[in-house]
Amino acid sequence: MTNINRRQFIKNTGLLSGGVLLATSPWLAAFAEQKETIGERARIGVIGPGSRGQHLMSFLVQNPKVEIVALCDTFQLSIDEALKMAPKAKVYADYKKLLEDKNIDAVVITTPLHIHYQMVLDAFDAGKHVFCEKSIAYSMEETHTIYQQYKSSNKVFFVGQQRLFDPKYIRAMELVHTGEIGEIGGIRNFWHRNNDWRREIPANASDKQINWRLYSDCSKGIMTELACHQLQIGTWAMREIPNKVMGHGAITFWKEKREVYDNASCIYMFENGVKMNFDSVLSNKFYGLEEQILGSKGTIEPEKYKYYYEEISPAPAFLQLINDTENALFGSLPFAGTSWVPETANTNEGHYLMDTKSVGDGTSLMLEAFAESVITNKQPPLIAEEGYYATQLSLLGHEAMVKEQMLLFPDQFKIDYLNHKSV
Structure with a gap:
């Protein structure tokens, strides 16, 4: 391109x-x-x-x-x-x-x-x-x-x-900002890998020179290397910044010559109560990476090039019969109680954000x-501000994990962003 x-x-x-x-x-x-x-x-x-x-x-x-x-x-x-x-x-x-x-x-x-x-x-x-x-x-x-x-x-x-320049994300944000998926109720981000992030050290180089991401005086690890990308999706979608964060981080698997977390989770909260999660485990890659934008009318998963409406066409009659039968069966079981009714979801194949995946x-x-x-x-408008807040939110999340406290976004670091609160 x-x-x-x-x-x-x-x-x-x-x-x-x-x-x-x-x-x-x-x-x-x-x-x-x-x-x-x-x-x-x-x-x-x-x-x-x-x-x-x-x-x-x-x-x-x-x-x-x-x-x-x-x-x-x-x-x-x-x-x-x-x-x-x-x-x-x-x-x-x-x-x-x-x-x-x-x-x-x-x-x-x-x-x-x-x-x-x-x-x-x-x-x-x-x-x-x-x-x-x-x-x-x-x-x-x-x-x-x-x-x-x-x-x-x-x-x-x-x-x-x-x-910010990825066509599938731009298309996703069009669906968000035009109200196509309804009111955002939450944003879930995860980035999972199964490696220690360590690189081979060439001759005449030091471990720290090559593997600086693993040292706490050079890097904040997961948050500054991975989370910064995904947290920026939240500010882009919400058109504001979250005002507080709490989290937990640890070294749970890759313990040799490592000073930064290999397991991290943060919850960011916006003023209207919407929360944005970030989760990363570096010892399991099954779920990979994704941002999930959850709206009242639909869900977007940009990395899959897909979005899904909450309401979909009814299942074929045979599948609907099975669904009704399961509801009747499980709804009558005494351990469940009268308030629980199982929902056997119809298969939701969703829709593609774009006609092609070859967009880089x-x-x-x-x-x-x-x-x-x-x-x-x-x-260009806002590109510096988006980058600024992506970094600041990553650093604040890391600090919340280190201090094991819920932290507010400091007023002295707020800047003008789409006419939202600033100093």
Whole structure:
């Protein structure tokens, strides 16, 4: 989905109109002047071209409006691999030297979480546009400072929340915001895996350099690496942020050389009483990942490309007879009591969000939008705010697990978001 045509994008997603598209995903306004930017280029430096950085580069190098002009890493193997994709890029060992390069318009920061903060601040100070991988920073204070620096910089700021540009999620949010699935009663998120998150250590590298996600002074583990994606779905759907959270985390299975939880659960509560759950177990992958948006008229499961109405067509007569028979049988059993009537659900196959599943996960569109924004020097609405709150909610959930307390979202870290409460 490189070099996307906006009209074709609207057609592919099945959205009602451009107006609905921009109401659901206003950041797609980044593509509004796409024709006018033909022939122009965003000159980008990549700081930290490891596995994630190289993944992003694989999309950037396909875009004729992007030139990767610089690379920076302290790990030579990463530089060697990145140069295969951008052989003309200048190489730096010190990111501050890269930031001094006047030939660079923007930077893509894909370094470990705990060093995002200073790099992002320094990049804004150097007058660069910034794309920073999620999560934005290691602490709520750092995240807020970065946002304030962005607001005063007059530069573009993107965060790696690719679901914002994922067509199936955009289509799902159309169903939410037009009331197609009714009033939201709850949001359930889960992301389960069965591995210890440990990577093989190459020669001349340390365990911490490669497996930084497992160390508590570098990462917040599950919450900043996984939950940040799914919690952002809640703010997008509800158009507000939850005001409190409680949770529990533990190391229950993967206990060797690990400082961050391998088992985590949080409950986030919105002001109207709606709750959003996040759950992750790293020792069982059966259910995988999904976000389930539960409305009074229907349910959406974006990762399955499906949505389901509460009311479905009646079952065939034979199945309905079985259903009625079971109700009569179990309803007469004394252990159940008179208040319990079993419900044998009809098979609900649901409906597909889109006609095709070959739409990617939004990463390509996200990076194209970043390039367009760099060229035009125009920040798309709300994309920085969505990334900001995704990080803050992840960090607050982690703090609630560590403290074993219910925590309120601190007023000092609230920002303006769709005209909801802010300071």
